Amino acid sequence: MLSGQRKQLILDILARDKQVLSKELSQRFNISEDSIRRDLREMAAEGLLQRVHGGALAVSAATGTLEMRKSVQIESKKRVAQKAVGLIQPGNIVIIDGGTTSQELIKLLPGDLAFTAVTHSPTVAVGLLNLPLVDVIVIGGQLYKHSAVTVGASMIESINRIHADLFFMGVTGVHETAGFTTGNYEEANVKRALSQRAAETVVMASAEKINSASPFAIGELSIASTLLVDGTLDEKMRTVFNKLNITVL
Numbered sequence: 001m002l003s004g005q006r007k008q009l010i011l012d013i014l015a016r017d018k019q020v021l022s023k024e025l026s027q028r029f030n031i032s033e034d035s036i037r038r039d040l041r042e043m044a045a046e047g048l049l050q051r052v053h054g055g056a057l058a059v060s061a062a063t064g065t066l067e068m069r070k071s072v073q074i075e076s077k078k079r080v081a082q083k084a085v086g087l088i089q090p091g092n093i094v095i096i097d098g099g100t101t102s103q104e105l106i107k108l109l110p111g112d113l114a115f116t117a118v119t120h121s122p123t124v125a126v127g128l129l130n131l132p133l134v135d136v137i138v139i140g141g142q143l144y145k146h147s148a149v150t151v152g153a154s155m156i157e158s159i160n161r162i163h164a165d166l167f168f169m170g171v172t173g174v175h176e177t178a179g180f181t182t183g184n185y186e187e188a189n190v191k192r193a194l195s196q197r198a199a200e201t202v203v204m205a206s207a208e209k210i211n212s213a214s215p216f217a218i219g220e221l222s223i224a225s226t227l228l229v230d231g232t233l234d235e236k237m238r239t240v241f242n243k244l245n246i247t248v249l
Contacts, residue, residue, distance in 0.1 A: 099170035
């Protein structure tokens with residue numbers, strides 16, 4: 001079998017099973033694990049999958065530029081954002097992450113809802129300007145242009161002073177073994193730190209992010225109290241979240 005044919009079969013298996021294991025692929029194709037690992041390295045370099053220890057996972061489709069991501073699963077993001085708005089109560093302190101789903105969230109906020117918004121996204125902060133009952137706290141740092149959010153160690157002192165009711169966290173991947181992931185190391189650190197400063201972490205995940213992964217781990221699935229998704233999870237993922245006592249809406 002030619003290498004190109006084998007790689008296409010690996011992608012077919014990945015699309016069906018959401019993960020592949022090097023040992024199983026070696027047995028299936030009757031070639032060495034070294035050869036399989038070489039295939040996976042080459043496919044990862046092409047952005048076709050996300051390598052992990054022992055194999056690979058489906059790569060997240062949510063890692064393009066900000067402008068590209070604005071047009072990905074937009075209706076799905078709107079439905080997720082609508083669920084998020086329904087969780088905010090008057091007087092809450094709410095951390096709002098950056099990202100395109102958060103952009104949809106702030107568009108849907110009613111004008112008579114009074115709460116305090118904390119964000120490290122300049123675009124989210126600007127989007128809240130016309131809501132007079134929303135107090136806005138902006139956490140500064142180095143601007144990570146890909147996601148239009150601030151990152152960096154200098155933020156931690158400010159983050160540690162926050163005691164929030166909710167943290168609406170954006171991710172690029174939700175996977176049983178990889179947990180919640182994103183595409184930038186510093187951004188992953190900030191999201192993890194923010195999740196520790198909220199009574200509840202609410203993960204917003206549009207359809208393309210489920211059963212996929214990005215290079216940098218935010219944390220295990222257990223860091224979330226609620227997962228907001230568009231539609232329903234497959235049976236395996238529902239079972240995982242049920243065992244963790246995470247509410248799926």
